[in-house]
Amino acid sequence: MQASGLDRNRSPLNYYTWVGVFFLVFTLIIGALYVATIKIDYVWRWYRMPSYFVNLEQVPIISDHAGSVATVTKSGEDATVVVQGDDGTANPYEIPGADVWVDEGDTIYAGDTLGAFKEWRPGILAQGMWVTLKVSLYSIIFGILIGLIGGVARISTNPALKWSAITYVEIIRGSPLLVQIFIWYFVLATLINNLLLKYGLREIDAIWYGVAALATFTGAYVTEIVRAGIQSIHRGQIEAARSLGMSGPQSLRYIILPQAMRRILPPLAGQFISLIKDSSLLGMIAVRELTKATREGITTSLQPYEFWFVCAILYLVLTFTLSMFVQYLEKRMAIQ
Amino acid sequence: MIEVRNIYKTFYVPHKVQALVDVSVEITAGEVVVVIGPSGSGKSTFLRCLNHLETANKGHILIDGIDILDSRTNINKVRAEVGMVFQSFNLFPHKTVLENITLAQEVVRKRPKKEAHEKAMGLLDKVGIQEKAGVYPDQLSGGQQQRVAIARALAMDPKIMLFDEPTSALDPEMIGEVLDVMKNLAREGMTMVVVTHEMGFAREVADRVLFMDGGKIVEVGSPEHFFTNPTHDRTKLFLSQIL
Numbered sequence: 001m002q003a004s005g006l007d008r009n010r011s012p013l014n015y016y017t018w019v020g021v022f023f024l025v026f027t028l029i030i031g032a033l034y035v036a037t038i039k040i041d042y043v044w045r046w047y048r049m050p051s052y053f054v055n056l057e058q059v060p061i062i063s064d065h066a067g068s069v070a071t072v073t074k075s076g077e078d079a080t081v082v083v084q085g086d087d088g089t090a091n092p093y094e095i096p097g098a099d100v101w102v103d104e105g106d107t108i109y110a111g112d113t114l115g116a117f118k119e120w121r122p123g124i125l126a127q128g129m130w131v132t133l134k135v136s137l138y139s140i141i142f143g144i145l146i147g148l149i150g151g152v153a154r155i156s157t158n159p160a161l162k163w164s165a166i167t168y169v170e171i172i173r174g175s176p177l178l179v180q181i182f183i184w185y186f187v188l189a190t191l192i193n194n195l196l197l198k199y200g201l202r203e204i205d206a207i208w209y210g211v212a213a214l215a216t217f218t219g220a221y222v223t224e225i226v227r228a229g230i231q232s233i234h235r236g237q238i239e240a241a242r243s244l245g246m247s248g249p250q251s252l253r254y255i256i257l258p259q260a261m262r263r264i265l266p267p268l269a270g271q272f273i274s275l276i277k278d279s280s281l282l283g284m285i286a287v288r289e290l291t292k293a294t295r296e297g298i299t300t301s302l303q304p305y306e307f308w309f310v311c312a313i314l315y316l317v318l319t320f321t322l323s324m325f326v327q328y329l330e331k332r333m334a335i336q
Numbered sequence: 337m338i339e340v341r342n343i344y345k346t347f348y349v350p351h352k353v354q355a356l357v358d359v360s361v362e363i364t365a366g367e368v369v370v371v372i373g374p375s376g377s378g379k380s381t382f383l384r385c386l387n388h389l390e391t392a393n394k395g396h397i398l399i400d401g402i403d404i405l406d407s408r409t410n411i412n413k414v415r416a417e418v419g420m421v422f423q424s425f426n427l428f429p430h431k432t433v434l435e436n437i438t439l440a441q442e443v444v445r446k447r448p449k450k451e452a453h454e455k456a457m458g459l460l461d462k463v464g465i466q467e468k469a470g471v472y473p474d475q476l477s478g479g480q481q482q483r484v485a486i487a488r489a490l491a492m493d494p495k496i497m498l499f500d501e502p503t504s505a506l507d508p509e510m511i512g513e514v515l516d517v518m519k520n521l522a523r524e525g526m527t528m529v530v531v532t533h534e535m536g537f538a539r540e541v542a543d544r545v546l547f548m549d550g551g552k553i554v555e556v557g558s559p560e561h562f563f564t565n566p567t568h569d570r571t572k573l574f575l576s577q578i579l
């Protein structure tokens with residue numbers, strides 16, 4: 001670590017003392033929290049948390065037919081149960097792992113369990129994280145598209161384009177995201193889905209209205225970021241491009257945007273980190289993303305403390321990964 | 337080659353400035369015209385009107401017979417025929433020297449990559465920095481950058497070259513190398529309009545000198561006329577200040 005030179009030099013001993021103080025304070029806060037929870041008789045069960053990520057689940061194999069078990073044959077690891085139906089049909093059921101619960105000759109009703117096998121299934125937190133990741137990724141992609149178009153429209157001399165962009169940005173930035181999500185879900189979604197039904201088409205899932213809300217929200221901020229990025233490029237650049245006979249769009253594509261991209265990237269990263277965090281609001285419109293999944297996990301497990309900490313850490317993992325990725329991009333884009 | 341008829345240009349922002357007032361001039365093919373005048377006299381504005389970087393408010397500008405102030409004119413086509421060199425070079429910093437010179441050839445002239453590449457290397461040789469083809473502009477000296485900028489403009493095979501104080505941003509020891517390139521160009525018969533304070537260049541290369549003041553062309557004449565017996569008082573005063 002390089003001292004700035006503005007301050008007097010610190011001795012190494014002094015430096016490590018303060019490093020020690022940092023860790024001490026950090027430990028004390030966590031310790032105090034732990035002690036407080038013990039005082040109110042909270043039982044920490046961290047060991048249960050992994051099962052909410054992956055779970056070895058028993059999957060039952062259920063008979064669709066009524067009748068009796070004709071044969072149970074093993075073949076290596078697996079077994080096959082043949083149910084002789086009352087209607088005279090023979091119905092084979094594969095049971096991987098050969099955990100067979102019935103014997104030959106047993107009477108079977110439709111819905112009876114013939115056997116079971118075990119399978120690793122993603123737990124509720126893994127599912128929630130996957131939804132959050134998916135929603136964020138789609139919103140980022142659409143947000144960039146909207147922002148690029150919006151940013152270019154925003155600096156256009158065509159009033160229709162320019163004013164549309166300004167109106168869009170001002171409306172989005174001037175109202176709470178939660179309200180926008182509700183408008184997308186309770187107004188636009190019911191409208192669109194009813195229209196779709198009327199014309200015999202399939203309804204669109206809530207998650208896509210959530211993506212639309214996040215993408216249009218982010219798009220407004222990206223629009224401003226793109227505008228500022230483009231305007232930060234020296235006028236001489238576009239003049240040089242145009243004086244060579246390039247059209248406006250050509251200058252934008254080959255000269256302005258590549259240079260603007262480099263300046264846009266850091267604020268863009270901040271915007272997308274916000275987006276990942278804001279996706280937690282989609283739980284309000286029945287999208288089972290990470291926060292909603294956490295709440296569901298808590299209702300079944302009654303372990304709120306563990307769940308909320310894990311939830312926060314998972315968001316941190318996502319945002320940290322994103323900011324690392326952007327740093328890598330920045331390095332790659334820097335000249336040489 | 338260039339015909340300027342009674343053009344006016346007024347800026348309204350940040351405040352009203354009449355940058356060009358009833359400017360008319362005719363420049364024939366192969367002619368080298370040097371534009372001189374005090375700061376703010378409208379030299380840059382005049383030059384920038386010639387390739388429509390500024391739009392003249394009134395009048396006509398014919399480039400090779402095409403009226404560039406006519407809204408039906410495809411200005412990009414005209415600009416491809418009119419090269420421009422800026423005081424601050426304006427090279428593309430995210431492209432290598434070679435890419436700076438090939439880009440517009442490929443995008444505007446639709447030349448195949450190989451042809452554009454050969455053209456660029458030939459021009460870099462001509463301006464004397466072929467060995468810098470692969471580097472980025474910020475690794476070049478000012479003089480080298482300006483020579484690349486000239487090569488970039490020449491790559492379009494322009495009929496006219498416009499120079500706006502091409503040596504004003506350069507350290508004195510680099511001015512010569514850029515002027516030499518321009519002199520060669522003039523000798524090859526390029527039609528050139530050059531705004532400059534380099535009176536040596538004007539004396540040596542110019543066919544005609546325009547003196548501008550207050551948005552008007554005050555005096556036009558041969559270099560001998562200018563540097564021996566200028567007519568107008570403003571011209572005399574200006575020349576006495578800079579010579």
Ligand SMILES: Nc1ncnc2c1ncn2[C@@H]1O[C@H](COP(=O)(O)OP(=O)(O)OP(=O)(O)O)[C@@H](O)[C@H]1O
Nearest residue numbers: 347349350353355374375376377378379380381382
């Ligand atoms: N884009 C612009 N907006 C507003 N005013 C401008 C603009 N460009 C030029 N002007 C004004 O027009 C007048 C002429 O400017 P111009 O740049 O043509 O002068 P110049 O002769 O090139 O001067 P210099 O020798 O300083 O480059 C000046 O008063 C200037 O302030």
Ligand SMILES: [Mg+2]
Nearest residue numbers: 379380381500
């Ligand atoms: Mg000027």
